[in-house]
Amino acid sequence: MNKRQLQKKRTRSLILESAKQCFMENGFLNTPVSKISSHAKIAHGTLFAHFPTKEALILEVITIEMKKIGEEIQKFAQTSESIEEILVHYLDFLIEEEQFFSVLAKERLFYSNELKRKLIFHESIIRGYFHQILEEENAQNISHCEDITSSLNWLFGVINYYFGLKESFVASGSVISKFKDSILSTFKKIIL
Amino acid sequence: MNKRQLQKKRTRSLILESAKQCFMENGFLNTPVSKISSHAKIAHGTLFAHFPTKEALILEVITIEMKKIGEEIQKFAQTSESIEEILVHYLDFLIEEEQFFSVLAKERLFYSNELKRKLIFHESIIRGYFHQILEEENAQNISHCEDITSSLNWLFGVINYYFGLKESFVASGSVISKFKDSILSTFKKIIL
Amino acid sequence: MNKRQLQKKRTRSLILESAKQCFMENGFLNTPVSKISSHAKIAHGTLFAHFPTKEALILEVITIEMKKIGEEIQKFAQTSESIEEILVHYLDFLIEEEQFFSVLAKERLFYSNELKRKLIFHESIIRGYFHQILEEENAQNISHCEDITSSLNWLFGVINYYFGLKESFVASGSVISKFKDSILSTFKKIIL
Amino acid sequence: MNKRQLQKKRTRSLILESAKQCFMENGFLNTPVSKISSHAKIAHGTLFAHFPTKEALILEVITIEMKKIGEEIQKFAQTSESIEEILVHYLDFLIEEEQFFSVLAKERLFYSNELKRKLIFHESIIRGYFHQILEEENAQNISHCEDITSSLNWLFGVINYYFGLKESFVASGSVISKFKDSILSTFKKIIL
DNA sequence: GATGAATGAGTTTTCATTCAT
DNA sequence: AATGAATGAAAACTCATTCAT
Structure with a gap:
């Protein structure tokens, strides 16, 4: 170069x-x-x-972040860890980049359909990893999650909820960090 | 007058x-x-x-809607119904006003802190009813929900999630309607 | 009011x-x-x-001017004057507003189709008066203009030509004024 | 080189x-x-x-085209053809390059005085040929055109007019082609 | 109390031109 | 001679808010 x-x-x-x-x-x-x-x-x-446009810039910024998190998850997913471990890693990553994801959670739903669609695409990759592992654990009788998609909606739902209302839940520091254990234990209830 | x-x-x-x-x-x-x-x-x-400002108008519109739903819940809460019945009523109300709440879910997080704070205040009233009933059911050993606040975060989290991504989940009609049973059954898992 | x-x-x-x-x-x-x-x-x-837009403003400015000239022509047309007299009046009006029509001639063709269409509409009204009188004079054997539309194209053609190249033809003052007699005599040749 | x-x-x-x-x-x-x-x-x-500038490029593009047409005319002028024949050739050339000249007619008047001046210079060369032939025909009593310059203004005027409003006169194809006969016959009226 | 004309800061995007490489 | 990244002025349009009527 x-x-x-x-x-x-x-x-x-x-x-x-x-x-x-x-x-x-x-x-x-x-x-x-x-x-x-x-x-x-x-x-x-x-x-x-x-x-070319502001939206293109936003999309690129988001894409980079989503790719980073996607690769992170993939890395852990390949070492055949349990869903719990993967989730811990995922949350840890979110904690690191919480400021960013918190903003994303707040505004993602507001933007153009084009952007929303691409966002969903990136998210679906991450969901894919969770889905796959959950299926495997179901097969091995480790978990008994009847409706995986629905369960993941709950998981991403709370995470978004915490991000969106971050300032209401913590004065400073990370919300996800604060509720990490709670998220883990409740998610276990859902999938077992 | x-x-x-x-x-x-x-x-x-x-x-x-x-x-x-x-x-x-x-x-x-x-x-x-x-x-x-x-x-x-x-x-x-x-x-x-x-x-005085556009924001004040928005706040008032939201407040009215929240009050309506608050009163609705209160009415049912007073007739000593079970948490499940209350939740059914709550979801039914949301289904009726889904267009509005869907918009709210998409943009609520975007607005000023002032508005967000007031929004949370109104929400907390609704949460209060759920909280109270859940406590009672805990006392009566009907439910065994250790962390009620957290559980409600999950509940409001998914609902917001479904509202926010409404268009991704249903082409037309109500998302909440579509996922009502799933919401009910999963919430039961969480609180039992 | x-x-x-x-x-x-x-x-x-x-x-x-x-x-x-x-x-x-x-x-x-x-x-x-x-x-x-x-x-x-x-x-x-x-x-x-x-x-609402810059174009709407331009259109209005032009419309007013075109209407003014349209009314002017109509006034003279009604007093059953000859085509020559009408043309003299038309040219006199153009001389008065030459600065404006000169700019119009330069840029009219460049604008949006919408604007061009409306411009043509206004022009066609003015053309209409000329057309009508020419038909009448034909009927009365005063003129022998076989192709009226085409003849008017020549007339409006030169006028636009003079306007467009105004600065090349005159250092200051009116182009139309300078070529008025020439325009009249040549037009007579065309329509006789 | x-x-x-x-x-x-x-x-x-x-x-x-x-x-x-x-x-x-x-x-x-x-x-x-x-x-x-x-x-x-x-x-x-x-x-x-x-x-050096966009305008210089435009000027060069136009100059080349004008030169081409100038040479074309000169060629025919030298073979001592009649004004009518020359005009036919000229119109044929324009028909061939109508797309270009139509754009030129629409925007030429809009540009800087510098460009306009140079444009007029090139045009004047072409006019020169017409002028010369017309003078000769006058001398030979073939035509009786008192004011040659003025007559050419009419000629270039209509041509520009047709170019500029091309889209109004023809849906597709050449305007000049459509009005060629009309142009020829009317021009004869003017110069005779 | 209601009106609605006026305000002007704020925002994205375009593009001819420059100049270091 | 050719390159192409960087420049920044310019331009149309929006809209919450004010205030004289």
Whole structure:
């Protein structure tokens, strides 16, 4: 990669980082692109040279995060851990990136259908791993979850609920961390 | 109440009804106040004579709906019904007003902290009824729910989840209706 | 009409006048709406309260001018004047408003189809008067114009040509004035 | 010419061809230079290495076309044909390149004075040929055109008029083709 | 109390041009 | 000579809120 391509990549990364920062602080909708460009110390137009629309930028930021979490889960899923262990890892990852996912939970439902669809696609990959493991555990009689899809709706439902109302549940720090044990034990009740 | 006060009250009601209609169609954020006032066939400024800000109007619309549902629940709670029966009633009410609550679920988390806080306050009243009944059933050994608050988070979590992704779950008609049985049976697992 | 309606009408007129001024100076496309509003000493948004889009404003400005000229022609057409006299009046009117029609001739073809269509509609009214008189003169054997439509295309063609290249033909003053006699005599050749 | 100069010339031609293509499709103003460069498969900046501004490029594209038509006319003019024959050739040439000239007619008047002036210069060469032949025919008593310049204004006027309103006159195909006979016969009336 | 005209800050996107590589 | 990333001014339109009537 020559100097130029390198520089371009660096600018792109810079934009993505700045965008993530700004989004976490003010949300997707309340962040004007001008704030992102000034935060990244680049020209306004430069941002649009890298991302055709604001929505494309948002999508990319989200995609990166979702991919990261997807890979994380996959890694653990391959080492044939139990559903509980996987869930622990998943929650730990969310705790690390809680600021981001909390914003995402708050605004995801509000955006364009295009974005919502892609978001659901990324989520479905993660759900897939849980689904698969749950099926296996069912087969091995470790769990007895009749309606896996429905059970996962409950799981993602609470997580979103906690994220969305984060500020009501904790003054500072992580909500997921606070309710981690509760989430684990209740989910066990559901799937057993 | 004199004629003037009566007129004022009537206008206020008119605004609130129109607002609810418009919000259900286009969401809170995507409804300009001008649309509400034209729908109510009143002057633009009149709306601000009744509600200082758009947010105040939103809050009032939501409050009314929450109160209605609160009263509904209270009525059933007083007739000493079981938690399951109460939940059935609650879900039935939501099904009736699903359009509204679905919009609310999508956008509630996006608004100002002020609004969010008041929203939570109203929700907590409803939660209160569930909490109380659950405590009683615990006392009577009907249920064995160790962490009631947490359990209710799961319940409200899924409901919000279904509302928020309504369009992904059903092409038309009610999501809650579709998942009612599943919600009931899973909630039983959680509280037993 | 009460004070308010009067004020509104005044503002509207103010915008239309300012717009015409600005358009004449810089053309339709090169005039930002912000320039019009500042020229009219009103807020930017006020303009959009009166005209939903810039194009609607342009259309209105043009419509007014076309109507004026249409009425002018009609007035003379009704007094059963000859085609030559009517044409003289038409050209005189154009001379008076030459700055405006010169800009119009330059940019009319460039705009949206919507606008172009409406422009053609207005023009067709004016053409209609000429057409009618020419038919009558044909009937009376005063003129012998076989293809009236085509002849009018030539007439409007030169006029547009002179307007469009105004600056090339005259350093200052009116082009139409300069070529008036020539236009009249050549048109006679065409229709006889 | 060394290799480098040759390459440069080739790139220049490539740009000019691409530009003409793009301009014909979308007009001068609505064609971003980026579209031209991507169409020519060269870098954005390369274009500016050949033409200092977009306007310079436009001018060059137009100049080439005007020269072509100028040479065409000259060729016929030299074989001492009649004005009618020359005009037929001219119209035939326009029919061939109607797409281009139609765009030109629509937008030429809109551009900078600089461009307009140069355009007029090129046009005047073409006019020159017509002028000359008309003078000769006058001398030979074949035509009796008192004001040649003015007559040519009418001629170029209608042609521009037809080009500009092409879409109003024909659904598809050539306008000039449609009105060719009418143009010829009327022009004869003017010059006789 | 009701009206509705006026406000103006705020937002996304485009694109000709520059210049370091 | 060619490249293409970066620039930033410009432009149309929205809408919650105000205030004179």
